Amino acid sequence: MSERGDEDVNGGPSPRVLILVLDSRSHKRDTRRAAGLAAYYLDEEGAEVDVVTAESRGWGQLDERARLHLLDKAEARHPLPWLERTIVSRVPRALVWPLKRLGRAGAVLDRAQTRASGIVHRRLFLPFYRHVRPLLLIRIARRHVDRAIDMAKVSRVIVIDDTSVPFAWRLARKHPGLTVTTRQVRTLEPEV
Structure with missing residues (x-):
């Protein structure tokens, strides 16, 4: 990585990974899985990592280099x-x-x-x-992601929980070249 942190050693832009864990309340292991994936992509792939969640607790093990986007305050204001x-x-x-x-x-x-x-x-x-919360979180996440994350630079979206699937599906439809997956494979190589 260069001093700016946005290019890899080959001179190209760093890959960017978006991890979606909108509702980790149902499974506490989702936060551990997301933190492990973020650490792998940061250390091994040299990627920039964004984690979008509606749960503010349980993220102490997330690497500080990963950007954590919390939606809980926006949900409370709904x-x-x-x-x-x-x-x-x-x-x-x-x-x-x-x-x-x-x-x-x-x-x-x-x-x-x-x-x-x-x-x-x-x-x-x-x-x-x-039943309504996933739909509400989709609307909040869509507004937040559109403002905070440049989706043109994202190379992969990884979905950790079931609540994130509808939002990931909408991202895949809006950005046809984007790899959106529920598989938590530790590589940035395109899936065949």
């Missing part, structure tokens, strides 16, 4: 989770708050409101959100 927090938790809490001064009756009402909000969140919203 209207759907915000609206759920407002309707299920904030508004009922604001309605019960003045009644907490009533002593024992107010405390019982406060506990009942907290319990009811938790039940609605766990039993109604979370099952629905599990």
Whole structure:
């Protein structure tokens, strides 16, 4: 690599690899796999590595040379989770708050409101959100990747988790010459 870090010893541009791990909550080993692949491509292939994820925890083992693109804050700002927090938790809490001064009756009402909000969140919203979240993450990731990563320089996209597959499929359609794979092969050679 040159001093600038963007060319290899042959004078050509460094290859760039994009690793997608949008939802690593379901499998903690996904972060280890992505960190291992990133280390390999950085050390052995001299590639630049970008990792796109919606989970901010569990990335301590990722090499600091790899660029980590976190989507969790953008997901939290999305209207759907915000609206759920407002309707299920904030508004009922604001309605019960003045009644907490009533002593024992107010405390019982406060506990009942907290319990009811938790039940609605766990039993109604979370099952629905599990189905909607991949689509929401696709939209957020598409905007972020378009702004932060020059896809013309990316030579390979590696998909680690199932949630990332629809986004990778859209990247493959938008950039027909791009190698998009779920195979975690440790080489940049084109697949046959």
